[in-house]
Amino acid sequence: MTTEIHPAAHEEAVVHLPDGYSIRSMETGDYPEVGLICAAVYPGETPYTEAELADHHAVFPEGQFVVEHEPSGRVAGVHFTLRLDLAHFHLDDDWETLTEHDTFADHDPGGHTLYTADMMTHPRHQHHGIARALTEAARGLARGRGLWRMVGGSRLSGYHEWVGRLSPDEYVDRVSRGEMVDPVLTAHLHDGWQAVAPIFGYLPRDEESAGWSAVIQWLNDACPPPPGFDVSRLSRRSNAS
Numbered sequence: 001m002t003t004e005i006h007p008a009a010h011e012e013a014v015v016h017l018p019d020g021y022s023i024r025s026m027e028t029g030d031y032p033e034v035g036l037i038c039a040a041v042y043p044g045e046t047p048y049t050e051a052e053l054a055d056h057h058a059v060f061p062e063g064q065f066v067v068e069h070e071p072s073g074r075v076a077g078v079h080f081t082l083r084l085d086l087a088h089f090h091l092d093d094d095w096e097t098l099t100e101h102d103t104f105a106d107h108d109p110g111g112h113t114l115y116t117a118d119m120m121t122h123p124r125h126q127h128h129g130i131a132r133a134l135t136e137a138a139r140g141l142a143r144g145r146g147l148w149r150m151v152g153g154s155r156l157s158g159y160h161e162w163v164g165r166l167s168p169d170e171y172v173d174r175v176s177r178g179e180m181v182d183p184v185l186t187a188h189l190h191d192g193w194q195a196v197a198p199i200f201g202y203l204p205r206d207e208e209s210a211g212w213s214a215v216i217q218w219l220n221d222a223c224p225p226p227p228g229f230d231v232s233r234l235s236r237r238s239n240a241s
């Protein structure tokens with residue numbers, strides 16, 4: 001059985017993809033492939049289960065994007081989003097909190113922020129502009145729904161090589177200025193996101209990043225957040241490092 005496709009999700013988007021790839025909403029039949037991508041890009045983690053992916057889909061179907069490699073019919077990349085009211089969160093809340101333990105039960109249909117819970121491109125398809133297209137599609141959704149912004153947590157996956165030599169702030173600044181390359185943050189910056197601030201413990205078991213991530217955002221020029229809702233002004237958890 002396949003689930004309903006939601007063409008409206010990216011109807012507002014201008015999505016650029018190389019020949020042989022197309023973008024659509026996630027379907028039930030994609031779940032095993034998504035698990036395989038997850039296992040390939042996060043070898044130390046338990047891949048998403050079909051039940052978890054079904055939860056994402058049930059909560060916010062138009063926010064779950066898939067890029068398909070047409071010649072093989074395989075999934076090349078995915079992007080999971082939900083809407084949040086960030087006033088209920090801290091700047092440095094972890095992934096488990098922001099996704100309500102991967103249930104997306106905290107999805108708020110009235111939330112002004114489209115939160116990126118995950119974006120993955122299968123290693124075989126990386127560097128083909130898949131993440132760019134997945135970002136463009138989500139931006140289209142945000143524009144179409146009149147949302148203020150997109151927000152995510154970008155792993156600083158190259159930071160383990162710099163621990164003790166550069167502070168997380170210096171690392172994010174230098175990557176943001178293009179003086180250094182981080183395999184994940186650089187991709188997001190090239191795809192139109194801005195770094196807001198480094199945070200510790202977003203993905204606490206992520207050894208590549210030594211536990212550090214950067215809050216990233218994209219602001220919707222047509223519907224920007226009021227000044228009082230600047231993400232960088234969110235409070236931090238009291239036990240933050």
Ligand SMILES: CC(C)(COP(=O)(O)OP(=O)(O)OC[C@H]1O[C@@H](n2cnc3c(N)ncnc32)[C@H](O)[C@@H]1OP(=O)(O)O)[C@@H](O)C(=O)NCCC(=O)NCCS
Pocket residue numbers: 041077118119120121122125126127128129130131132133153154155157181182183184186187188190191
């Ligand atoms: C991050 C990730 C999603 C990028 O996917 P991708 O489809 O290869 O990215 P794209 O091909 O769309 O590249 C987008 C831009 O980033 C750049 N880029 C991509 N990977 C890069 C890398 N490793 N180092 C430097 N730049 C990179 C590309 O050059 C491109 O910029 P350009 O168009 O200006 O040349 C992918 O590497 C991935 O799945 N990583 C593992 C999972 C992960 O950590 N996800 C992010 C969770 S926060």
